[in-house]
Amino acid sequence: MDENGDLKDLIRTIPDHPKPGIMFRDISTLMLEGGAFHETIDRLADLIEGEEPDLVAGIEARGFVFASALAYRLRCGVLMMRKSGKLPGSRVSIEYALEYGTDMLEMHDDACGPGAKVVLVDxxxxxxxxxxxxxxxxxxxxxxxxxxxxxxxxxELGGAAKLREADIAPLSLVAFEGE
Structure with missing residues (x-):
């Protein structure tokens, strides 16, 4: 991930947001730079292993931005993974645990079918x-x-390890260790 230091340098850190002790990584500053955003999408595309996907699934909300641009680059469809109550029509949902409480994620029930190759993006x-x-x-x-x-x-928060346990390869451009 060291080769992406140019992108990492564009990500602003906001201390104590949303609460004391949190170092918020604000990706909006990277997104404001057209060339850097373009490079980010190209580098994400380069991370994909194996066959190109049928769909890129983006998680609400900033994940939509990256998923849409990546799907355009790969010439495939984009699937929206939304918070509860935001999709019209028939949908499927899952409730999941947060640090304090639960949340729900939804998608249209006909958004993808058996055998669709999907890459998740956030x-x-x-x-x-x-x-x-x-x-x-x-x-x-x-x-x-x-x-x-x-x-x-x-x-440090352990998400990559949890994804690997679920047989998902977590691939990232930059890491902020120990912060």
Missing amino acids: DLLATGGTALAAVELLRGRGAHVDQALFVIDLP
Whole structure:
């Protein structure tokens, strides 16, 4: 991940947000730089192993931005993984645990079918809870998911290890260790 220091340098750190002791990694500053955003998408595409996917699934909200641009680059479809109550029509959902409480993730029930090759994308990997819920939801519809792409990994929070335990290869461009 050292080769992506140019991108890492563009990610702003905001101390004590949303609460004291948290070092918030603000990816919006990277997204404001057109050339860097372009490079980010190209480098995410280069991380994909094996066959190109049928779909890129983006997790709400910043994951949509990266998933859409990556799907465009790969010439495949984009699937939205949304928070509860935001999708019209028939949908499937999964409830998952947060540090304090639970949340729900949904997708349209006809968004992907058995055998669809899907790559999951989000801006940041922390504890892995949302990504694991997305994988479970996709696999529950018969999709083949074995890779998840992130711009940022916070390895100290253990999300990558949890994804590996679920047979998902977590692939990230930059890591912020020990912070």
